[in-house]
Amino acid sequence: MRGWTLYGALVCALASGGADAATTVIYRCTDPSGAVTFQNGTACPAGHRQERRVVEMASPMPTFVPAPAPPLQAPQVPLISQMPATPEAAAEDDATPEPPPALFACRVYDNSTYWREDDTPPLRCRPMRTVGIGGLPGMGAGQACEQVADVCEAVAEDALCSSWETRVREAEFRWRYAQGRAQDPLRLEYEQLFNTWRNSTCGQAAGAAAGPARPSAP
Known part of the structure; x- marks a missing residue:
């Protein structure tokens, strides 16, 4: 059975x-x-x-074939490293380009570095080591910090163009890899720095004549 x-x-x-x-x-x-x-x-x-x-x-189920992914759209804002070389455009502009603004390389207390256009960075609050009951950290120790200023040094004139280009590339990197709402302000920062570099003697020497376009809305 x-x-x-x-x-x-x-x-x-x-x-x-x-x-x-x-x-x-x-x-x-x-x-x-x-x-x-x-x-x-x-x-x-x-x-x-x-x-x-x-x-x-039952006949076997047909093999699932996913729909082809749409091709990735090329960025609308030009990369500084991909700007076309158009030296003839400089002749159309009667204005003589000026050198880019002075640049300062600044170091934070944690040894991170950044660029700015003046040597008066705002003060930062550096955390201080505190102890609590019995001299042990974490036992009601609380928090304290010390006001410190970043150390800034002027970029030499012969390194100004390369430093400005590095600054623009770093701004572009931050914008392109940002997420969500952080993208828009970082995009505007990149465009501003790119235009400053492009319209200077450094940008003209590099042959970057076309300005960046705003990225298309998703």
């Missing part, structure tokens, strides 16, 4: 109606000792009692 139950379960698992269904043959084999086995598409061995049944099987 148990063999018939297994046989019925196997047939139900393989059977499936439908116009596109394929067929297969299930063999119920009983050996001389009475043990029952089921074989799919293969006849029973010699000496076994055989029962044969044809069942329908």
Whole structure:
């Protein structure tokens, strides 16, 4: 009886109606000792009692093919490293380009660096080590900080163009890898710095004559 139950379960698992269904043959084999086995598409061995049944099987599902991803749109704001060289455009402008503003390389107390156009950075609050009960940190120690100023040094004249270009590239990197609402102010910062560099003697010497366009809305 148990063999018939297994046989019925196997047939139900393989059977499936439908116009596109394929067929297969299930063999119920009983050996001389009475043990029952089921074989799919293969006849029973010699000496076994055989029962044969044809069942329908559902056609295999078609392979899922994802829709092709749309091509990535090229950035609308030009990269400083990809600006076209158009020296003839400089001749159309009667105004003589000026050197870029002075630049200062500043170092923060944590040894990070940045650029600015003056040597009077705002004060920062550097955290101080505090101790609490029993001289142990974290035991009601509280928080304290010390007002410190960043150390700024003027960029030499012969390094001004390369430093300005580095500053623009860093601003571009921050903008392009920003997320969400942070993108817009960083984009504006990049455009402002790029235009300052482009309209200076440094930008003219590099052949960057076209201004950046605003990025298209997503």
